[in-house]
């Protein structure tokens with residue numbers, strides 16, 4: 001799953017709107033943000049396989065440290081600790097924000113579970129791997145992510161108030177843009193013909209999206 005993960009980021013602003021949306025954008029993709037550098041370092045692996053599913057052109061065959069259920073819990077716990085004890089000047093409730101961030105990290109695995117083919121291990125590289133395989137139906141995958149993202153947008157707009165013109169319309173335009181990029185991602189040709197190009201491109205998009213979310217979130221409170 002790609003843009004659908006951001007539904008969680010947007011929705012969690014309703015739980016605590018002191019949480020940074022930019023951080024929440026990084027948190028929901030945290031295990032992917034680790035996965036691609038791990039691939040570049042030869043620690044985890046995937047192959048480019050054109051039309052592996054209707055929606056993807058890759059085979060994810062070794063990702064025990066980022067995409068096992070157990071690892072997801074550990075990364076979420078690490079993020080909880082980081083946010084709980086990170087020095088901050090704000091009067092915001094650090095425990096609550098830490099829980100929100102950890103929830104965002106953990107949500108990745110469960111949202112991936114719906115779309116992935118059985119490639120998500122439970123523990124390490126366990127032989128039991130899960131994935132409900134919605135990726136085999138491109139239209140259903142696109143619609144699910146679009147519906148999730150729009151629901152997230154609705155909650156976000158309800159729980160924050162625009163302070164400027166950009167604040168009022170920016171997030172809506174951004175979501176429409178993400179839906180367009182996801183159409184290319186799901187229905188388009190492979191995103192680069194090798195693992196390195198694809199990893200770098202994916203990482204770049206995650207950081208650009210988080211940057212835009214951070215900027216737009218500053219226009220609402």
Ligand SMILES: [Zn+2]
Pocket residue numbers: 001031032067108112
């Ligand atoms: Zn993932």
